[in-house]
Amino acid sequence: MxxxxxxxxxxxxxxxxxxxxxxxxxxxxxxxxxxxxxxxxxxxxxxxxxxxxxxxHPTPSLMPRDPQERFEVRRLVSWFDDKFHDEVTSNLLYERVNRKIQKAGYPDSGNVKAGAKAIKYHLDYMAWLLDRRRWLAGNEMTLADFAAAAHLSSLDYISDVDWNRQPGVKDWYAKIKSRPAFRSLLADQVAGFPPPAHYADLDF
Known part of the structure; x- marks a missing residue:
């Protein structure tokens, strides 16, 4: 992206x-x-x-110039690549998809339930951020938005995101999803796992 x-x-x-x-x-x-x-x-x-x-390649910029704003971008990138990954992505995507691809047995239902519960908390946190900002880390789109969108896109591919839970998060994702940079990702497919009909639909 x-x-x-x-x-x-x-x-x-x-x-x-x-x-x-x-x-x-x-x-x-x-x-x-x-x-x-x-x-x-x-x-x-x-x-x-x-x-x-x-x-x-500083243009277009994906990092703000202000040190405090840069910190917030880095904090949120770490949030999604560490906390969200460990609590949600690894419990849903890895169990449902990676295990099959790697021939590592069946999904662990306990992990799947934990991931399904955790994603609600993360969607609520994202909604809280977006109630106060145009984008996740501030008023401009940054690497924080891309980090979050990368995880959510992979989970949306397996229909594990309840977009009706937080309309503000759905609207944010629709803005990201409509960017030309996102289109190649939406066109990608995993063998044996067809995406749901809404996955590549820019209007859901």
Whole structure:
């Protein structure tokens, strides 16, 4: 999303990181995606990659200039990539999709229930933020919005987001969803998991 928003061309390569391929582990010993290669330089960790791209391609800006506002963006990126990921994404997406792809057995119903409960809290928190701001971290769209949208898009793909719970969050996601940078993501599909009809519908 960050690359697309900045209109930077990139070749996307599927990486089955769970297979722990030796060549992949040489590129990123942490065994995680994404990994971005620029010439002979290897970049890892999504937030670090996005901030690097922001520094070398500052237009359009996805980070505010004010230090306090920059802190809020970083705080929310961490919120979604750590707390939201651990409490929601790993319990819903990983159980329903990743286990099947990785041939790791059936979903753990306890984890799925925990994720379904936790996402309500996070949607309510997002609504609280959006009641006070135009976007999640302030009055301009930032990397915080992209971090949140990335998680919610993957969960929306498996119909695990109750968009009727918080209309303000639904409106926010519709704005993100309608951006040209988001369209390639909406066109992507996971083999064996067809998305619901509303997934790529810009008006839900």
């Amino acid at each position: 960050c690359l697309a928003e900045k209109k930077l061309e990139v070749e996307l390569v599927e990486e089955r990181y769970w297979e722990k391929d030796a060549d992949f582990l040489r590129r990123n010993p942490a065994g995680k995606v994404p990994v971005l290669r620029i010439d002979d330089m290897i970049l890892t960790e999504s937030s670090a990659i996005c901030e690097y791209l922001e520094e070398i």
